Amino acid sequence: MNSFELDPRLEKDCLVLGRLDISMLLLMNNALVPWFILVPRTYKTEIIDLSEAEQASLLEEINILSAFIKSNFEVTKLNTASIGNIVGQLHVHVVGRHPSDYCWPGVVWGTKERKKYTDTQVSEIIVALKQQFGNKFI
Amino acid sequence: MNSFELDPRLEKDCLVLGRLDISMLLLMNNALVPWFILVPRTYKTEIIDLSEAEQASLLEEINILSAFIKSNFEVTKLNTASIGNIVGQLHVHVVGRHPSDYCWPGVVWGTKERKKYTDTQVSEIIVALKQQFGNKFI
Numbered sequence: 001m002n003s004f005e006l007d008p009r010l011e012k013d014c015l016v017l018g019r020l021d022i023s024m025l026l027l028m029n030n031a032l033v034p035w036f037i038l039v040p041r042t043y044k045t046e047i048i049d050l051s052e053a054e055q056a057s058l059l060e061e062i063n064i065l066s067a068f069i070k071s072n073f074e075v076t077k078l079n080t081a082s083i084g085n086i087v088g089q090l091h092v093h094v095v096g097r098h099p100s101d102y103c104w105p106g107v108v109w110g111t112k113e114r115k116k117y118t119d120t121q122v123s124e125i126i127v128a129l130k131q132q133f134g135n136k137f138i
Numbered sequence: 139m140n141s142f143e144l145d146p147r148l149e150k151d152c153l154v155l156g157r158l159d160i161s162m163l164l165l166m167n168n169a170l171v172p173w174f175i176l177v178p179r180t181y182k183t184e185i186i187d188l189s190e191a192e193q194a195s196l197l198e199e200i201n202i203l204s205a206f207i208k209s210n211f212e213v214t215k216l217n218t219a220s221i222g223n224i225v226g227q228l229h230v231h232v233v234g235r236h237p238s239d240y241c242w243p244g245v246v247w248g249t250k251e252r253k254k255y256t257d258t259q260v261s262e263i264i265v266a267l268k269q270q271f272g273n274k275f276i
Contacts, residue, residue: 045215046204046215046216047200047201047204047216047218048200048201048204048205048208048216055197055201059193059197062185062186063185063186063193066184066185066186067186070186077183077184077221077222077223077226078184078185078186078220079219079220079221079222079223080185080219080220081217081218081219081220081221082216082217082218082219083215083217083219083245084215084217085215085217085235085242085243085244085245086243088215097223104223105223105224106223106247106248107221107223107245107247107248109244109245110244110245
């Protein structure tokens with residue numbers, strides 16, 4: 001789907017790290033928590049609108065991303081969610097949480113506090129993602 | 139898994155509607171939004187800890203429940219999430235949202251406002267669930 005365009009709000013708030021089989025992989029530009037977002041390249045807006053094959057691909061990407069977050073950040077709980085009340089484009093948050101993080105035990109959605117990543121931090125994350133996803137990540 | 143026990147907090151806040159293949163099906167006792175919860179009968183705490191077969195069963199239950207919510211309530215967006223920062227037992231929220239609901243466009247988690255269901259409302263929901271899930275729902 002070459003014509004796919006990312007929602008402007010996601011583009012503004014996030015860093016686009018690369019693409020996977022079905023999704024764009026984004027990083028919320030908030031170094032306070034490891035907060036990744038998968039954006040399937042589709043204009044369908046609900047997970048149940050995806051085909052069985054698309055759901056399977058998305059689930060696989062959630063699984064690999066979850067494992068990545070657990071092994072690369074200090075994380076005691078994963079928060080995985082498809083919400084979309086504000087940004088209608090289908091996207092799945094996968095967030096690593098820890099009792100010492102900035103909004104524990106509340107959810108990250110709706111919080112305003114942000115700390116931007118440095119370029120070095122982003123580069124390191126991309127290198128680690130390439131190791132985790134192999135040639136699925138481009 | 140006969141020994142499975144529901145987390146006391148879920149038991150307190152929710153109505154247990156019945157059981158599906160892998161999950162208990164709960165209804166948050168808050169008639170302000172259609173807010174259902176799937177609780178897989180396992181003591182694993184993350185979706186990625188489930189086997190492939192367990193993930194497939196859970197995904198199927200999410201799909202059927204999502205379709206049920208869309209066809210039985212006034213819903214413009216589904217919010218689907220596994221969080222678990224407060225209740226560690228693995229559970230998946232599937233919530234039907236609408237721009238006129240009590241906390242739109244915010245998320246339901248962390249909100250305090252509640253309105254209990256009447257017995258009649260709960261009975262009607264159970265009848266409709268039986269139609270949707272067929273003999274998967276007991």
